[in-house]
Amino acid sequence: MSLASYVNGETNWPRISLLTHAIELALKAYVIHAVESGSHSAPAKPPANHDLESWYQIAVDFGLPHNVSLSEDVAVLNSLHEPHFARYPQPPIRPVPDLSVIPDQVVEHLMSECLPVIFPR
Incomplete structure (x- = not known):
């Protein structure tokens, strides 16, 4: 069952919240797997829980292939995820980007990169 990006012309914030989570x-x-497999040491100072950009950077440092487009999309989503905007929407103080494609692309890309590493066949 797919969730619509927009409902009655409004952003479907529960969908965005689930995808960013x-x-x-x-x-x-990805980071925990790299640490537990012994290929990397735990970060000296882990980023804040909901900081997607910092977690992405650590994952790249730990071997996740860097993708400029993905990095930019993660930054856009981080601006909505880290302050919990997607979970507790309020009137936007700046324009909200079109979210009909970005979250899906990021999730699909990360799943295709992370799952084979974490669960090799």
Whole structure:
């Protein structure tokens, strides 16, 4: 069952919240796997829980292939995820980007990169 990006012309914030949380969990899983497998030491100072950009950078430092477009999309989503805007929407203080494609692309890309590393066949 797919969730619409927009409902009655309004952003479907629960959908965005779920997708950005999935991104956060994928990045953290990648980093934790790298630490537990012994290929990297735990970060000296882990980033704040909901900081997608910092978790993405650590994942890249730990071997996730860097993708400029993905990095830019993560930054856009971080501006909505880190301050919990997607979870507790308020009137936007700046324009909100078109979210009909970005979250899906980021989740699909991270899943295709992270899952084979975490769960090799």
